[in-house]
Amino acid sequence: MKQGIKTLEKLYDELLRQREARTDLVADTSCISVSSDNRNSTISIDTNNDVLSYEVSDNAHRQLADYLGIPYRYYDRMRVEQPELLDNNINCWLAANPQKRMLRTLDGKLRAFLSDRYRRLDNLELMDHILPVIAQMQGCQIISQDITETHLYLKVINKTMKAEISTGDVVQAGFVISNSEIGLGALKIEPLVYRLVCKNGMISKDYSHKKYHTGRQIENTDNAYELYSDATLQADDKAYFMKVQDLVSVAVDEVRFNLVVDKMRKAKTIDMGEDHLKTVEVLGDRYILNKQERANILMHYMTNNDFSLFGLTNAITRSSQDCKDYNRATELERIGGTMLEEGISQSEARSKILLLPQAA
Numbered sequence: 001m002k003q004g005i006k007t008l009e010k011l012y013d014e015l016l017r018q019r020e021a022r023t024d025l026v027a028d029t030s031c032i033s034v035s036s037d038n039r040n041s042t043i044s045i046d047t048n049n050d051v052l053s054y055e056v057s058d059n060a061h062r063q064l065a066d067y068l069g070i071p072y073r074y075y076d077r078m079r080v081e082q083p084e085l086l087d088n089n090i091n092c093w094l095a096a097n098p099q100k101r102m103l104r105t106l107d108g109k110l111r112a113f114l115s116d117r118y119r120r121l122d123n124l125e126l127m128d129h130i131l132p133v134i135a136q137m138q139g140c141q142i143i144s145q146d147i148t149e150t151h152l153y154l155k156v157i158n159k160t161m162k163a164e165i166s167t168g169d170v171v172q173a174g175f176v177i178s179n180s181e182i183g184l185g186a187l188k189i190e191p192l193v194y195r196l197v198c199k200n201g202m203i204s205k206d207y208s209h210k211k212y213h214t215g216r217q218i219e220n221t222d223n224a225y226e227l228y229s230d231a232t233l234q235a236d237d238k239a240y241f242m243k244v245q246d247l248v249s250v251a252v253d254e255v256r257f258n259l260v261v262d263k264m265r266k267a268k269t270i271d272m273g274e275d276h277l278k279t280v281e282v283l284g285d286r287y288i289l290n291k292q293e294r295a296n297i298l299m300h301y302m303t304n305n306d307f308s309l310f311g312l313t314n315a316i317t318r319s320s321q322d323c324k325d326y327n328r329a330t331e332l333e334r335i336g337g338t339m340l341e342e343g344i345s346q347s348e349a350r351s352k353i354l355l356l357p358q359a360a
Contacts, residue, residue, distance in 0.1 A: 001155065001194070001201040002321050002329035004146020008131075011145050015124040015152075022106045025052070026116050030098035034064075034090045036083035043110050045103065054103075054110040059150065059182055063113040067101070068093045104182055111149070112182035121187055121240070123152040126179055129241040130154075133248045140252070143174075143194070144201075146326040152179045153330060155201060157194045158252045163261045165310070166268065170196045171261065175251035176203055178330070189247050190334075193260055200317040203330070204260050204337040209247045263344050267310035270347050276301060279312065287335050296322045309343040 005011045031046040034056065041056040056064070065075040070089060078086035104112040104120075134140050139160030146153050157174035164170055174192035178185075191204040272279050280301065284294040301307070301315035313336045320332035 001144050001199055001333075002323060002326060003144055004148075004153065004326045008142060008145055011147055012124075012127060014147055015127060018106060018147075019122075019124050022104070024120065025103045025105070026100055027103055028098050029094040029101055032094050032101075034087050034094075036079065036087050038083070039079050041079070041083075041086075043103075054105050055108060057109050057111050057149075059184070060110045060113045063183065064090060067113065114183045118183060119240075120181070121179060121237075122181055123147065123179055125237060125241065126152065126177075126187070126244070129245055130177065130248050133245050137249065137252065148325075148327050150180055150182060150184050151327060151330075152181075153177070153326065155192060156251075157192070161252055161254060161257060163258065165195075165261065165264050168197075171264070172196065173252050173254070173257040174201070175248075176201075176330070176333075177248065187244065189244075189251050191251070191253075191256055191260065192333075193257070193264070193337075195314065195317075198314065198318055199321075200314055200336075201320075201333050202313065202317045202336045202340065203333045204256075204341070205334060206256075206260075206341060209251075260340075263340055264310055264313075266344060266347070267313060267340055268306075268308050270309040270343060272307050272309060272312055274307075276307060283312070283316075283339070287339075289335075293319060293323075293332070309340070309347075313337075313340045313343075 005014070025045060027045045027047075033044050035042050035044070041061065042053050043056050043060075045052045045054075061075070061079070062072060065072045068090065070093075075086065075089075078089065100116040102112075102114040102116050102118050103110055104114065134142065134154075134156060137158070139158045140156055141159065142154055142156050144153070144155040154177045155174065156177070157172045159172060161173040162170055172194045174194050176190045176192050177188070178190070179187045189209040191206075193202045193204065194200070195202070277298065280294055280298045283289065283297070289297070296319035297312075297315045300318040301312060304311055304315060304318075306314070316339060317333050317336035320329040320336075323329040323332065
């Protein structure tokens with residue numbers, strides 16, 4: 001399993017720093033304009049009393065393109081080749097149909113361009129509510145954590161809940177908590193299976209819980225104004241996070257863990273065929289893996305000398321440790337879980353997995 005920020009204390013310190021450095025605004029799009037040059041864009045917000053300016057992040061660019069209905073491939077081409085045309089498109093469409101939008105900023109950057117119904121479920125509040133719950137869960141330990149530009153991650157194992165896939169091959173139950181403050185997905189609590197022999201983590205998409213960032217529409221007649229956590233919002237958040245605490249407290253479930261373990265045992269009996277290179281090529285096409293990821297998976301697949309579905313799944317999750325990006329490493333752990341589920345389903349439906357064309 002890939003390691004991010006080394007200690008929980010350092011992670012928490014960074015969340016405190018971000019709390020002090022961030023600003024959230026709600027603004028009418030008629031009061032927003034963008035100016036671009038050499039792929040760098042600045043967004044300006046007229047607040048009546050002042051004009052606030054922020055550098056536009058890649059994520060905010062994607063959200064702007066989506067909101068304005070501009071295909072991102074064309075949007076990005078304008079960023080590179082015709083920045084003035086990009087500005088004309090953005091500014092024209094922002095003014096054409098004025099609507100309230102939430103703008104989230106950090107360290108002088110616009111990091112998110114969101115609906116005014118977006119519920120701010122922030123990472124620091126999340127940590128404050130779930131860390132005491134994890135501390136009270138017998139045998140639970142956070143083994144990896146990170147804060148990226150897009151997500152917070154906590155990966156937890158329960159040392160008291162374990163099983164053998166085969167003699168000496170022990171796995172432990174666990175779960176992953178992830179959250180995005182900038183509109184890139186729901187707050188998730190996902191089952192994790194941790195294999196001790198290689199320290200791989202596999203995330204199961206089944207049995208996961210999601211809490212969406214949707215709240216009441218914000219009403220205000222000003223052009224733009226800063227958001228504060230008022231008493232009403234704090235009360236709503238308290239009720240919301242109490243539900244999250246309940247989900248975390250039951251995240252390690254023995255029944256669900258045993259169901260995944262049974263599938264892993266069955267996966268050891270499913271042969272993936274003799275053309276290992278073709279197996280990884282088909283896998284890469286199915287899950288959109290880049291060349292380096294395919295090469296890493298093939299290397300681990302061949303090195304482990306286990307050419308079952310279980311072996312392929314472990315090659316995927318092992319390759320996550322080779323990723324520089326923690327987001328992508330976590331996604332590979334999810335792909336491993338998806339591969340296991342889909343492989344078992346195909347096997348049950350067809351008596352054998354058919355990832356590859358049958359040899360003539």
